[in-house]
Amino acid sequence: DSGVTQTPKHLITATGQRVTLRCSPRSGDLSVYWYQQSLDQGLQFLIQYYNGEERAKGNILERFSAQQFPDLHSELNLSSLELGDSALYFCASSEREGLRETQYFGPGTRLLVL
Amino acid sequence: EDKVVQSPLSLVVHEGDTVTLNCSYEVTNFRSLLWYKQEKKAPTFLFMLTSSGIEKKSGRLSSILDKKELFSILNITATQTGDSAVYLCAVDNYGQNFVFGPGTRLSVLP
Numbered sequence: 001d002s003g004v005t006q007t008p009k010h011l012i013t014a015t016g017q018r019v020t021l022r023c024s025p026r027s028g029d030l031s032v033y034w035y036q037q038s039l040d041q042g043l044q045f046l047i048q049y050y051n052g053e054e055r056a057k058g059n060i061l062e063r064f065s066a067q068q069f070p071d072l073h074s075e076l077n078l079s080s081l082e083l084g085d086s087a088l089y090f091c092a093s094s095e096r097e098g099l100r101e102t103q104y105f106g107p108g109t110r111l112l113v114l
Numbered sequence: 115e116d117k118v119v120q121s122p123l124s125l126v127v128h129e130g131d132t133v134t135l136n137c138s139y140e141v142t143n144f145r146s147l148l149w150y151k152q153e154k155k156a157p158t159f160l161f162m163l164t165s166s167g168i169e170k171k172s173g174r175l176s177s178i179l180d181k182k183e184l185f186s187i188l189n190i191t192a193t194q195t196g197d198s199a200v201y202l203c204a205v206d207n208y209g210q211n212f213v214f215g216p217g218t219r220l221s222v223l224p
Contacts, residue, residue, distance in 0.1 A: 002156065033212075043157070043202060045212035058211045090156055105156035 003027065004106035006091050012112045018079040021109045025072055025093030031055070032074040033094075033103065034066055038087035049074055050097045081113045116141040118215035120203050126221045131193050135218045137203030138185040147186050149177055150202040152217070157202055160188070193222045 003026035013019055025032050034046040036059075045058035049068035060066075063081075068074040078085060088110050094103045121136045139147065146164045150157035161170045163179035163186060170177050174193075179186045190197055200217040207213070 042216050043152075043204075043214040045204075045214070048212075056211065058213075092156075103159060105158070107155055 002104040002106060004029075004091060004093050004104050006089075006106040006109050008109060009107065010110050010112075012114065013081060014114055015081055015083060017081050017113075018077065019081065019111065021076040021078070021089055021091075021111075023074045023076070023091030023093075023106060025074070025091075026104055029093035029095050029104070030072065031094045031097055032068055032072070033092040034060075034074070034076050035090040035092065036087045037090060037108075038084075041087075043090075046076070055097060078111070083113050086111055086113045116205070116207060116211055116213045118203055118205050118213050120201075120215035120218050122218060123216060124219045124221075126223065127193055128223050129194055131222075132189065132191045133193060133220065135188040135190075135201050135203075135220070136185065137187070137215055139203075139205045139213075139215075140184065141205050141207040141213065143207045144181070145206045145208045147179055148204045148206065149186070149188050150204065152200045152202055153198075160201075190220075193220075195222050195224055198222045 005024045007022045031050045033048045037043045046060040047066050048056040052068050063079050066076045088108045090108045092103045092105045118139045148162045149160040161177045166181040174191045177188045200219050202217045203215040
């Protein structure tokens with residue numbers, strides 16, 4: 001158990017809908033990362049927050065947005081969902097901003113868009 | 115465009131064999147290269163490499179980076195069935211992006 005929690009574990013929804021994925025980092029970790037893993041695209045970095053501020057942006061679609069709250073939990077919002085958004089979404093956390101070697105992954109949220 | 119390539123994509127060996135996994139990259143502003151092991155679910159961190167020629171070692175696993183030739187290798191000696199997993203290589207380009215390779219699927223047969 002990495003100490004990173006993600007909810008829900010599974011999510012099934014329809015095209016065009018909007019969902020929110022939630023991540024609670026390990027106690028004391030200020031940095032949160034979001035990743036998408038699909039069969040055809042592999043693991044892709046989406047976005048990073050550090051202490052409430054956006055720090056780095058990867059291959060995140062405009063239909064997706066994220067934020068990190070004062071209590072350091074983070075939410076990833078996916079809107080106007082398409083079939084291709086079906087994937088495993090991971091959250092990871094690390095203690096400081098740039099120390100990727102101490103990055104701990106949560107168990108993931110599996111999203112299925114029908 | 116930043117790119118990370120891994121080879122082979124798939125590998126089947128028997129217990130006790132030694133394997134070498136390859137990762138080559140092209141990124142605009144290299145900061146570090148990381149190796150992860152992914153079994154059933156979330157990736158777990160193995161190594162982070164920032165300097166050329168310095169081997170990192172953890173038990174039967176070791177890794178080295180060549181920043182001139184833009185590649186890294188991950189060696190696993192005396193493989194065990196528990197080493198069966200997908201091994202991911204990723205490159206950090208100073209916070210602009212974090213690019214993963216497609217992974218090498220290693221299967222270790224008893």
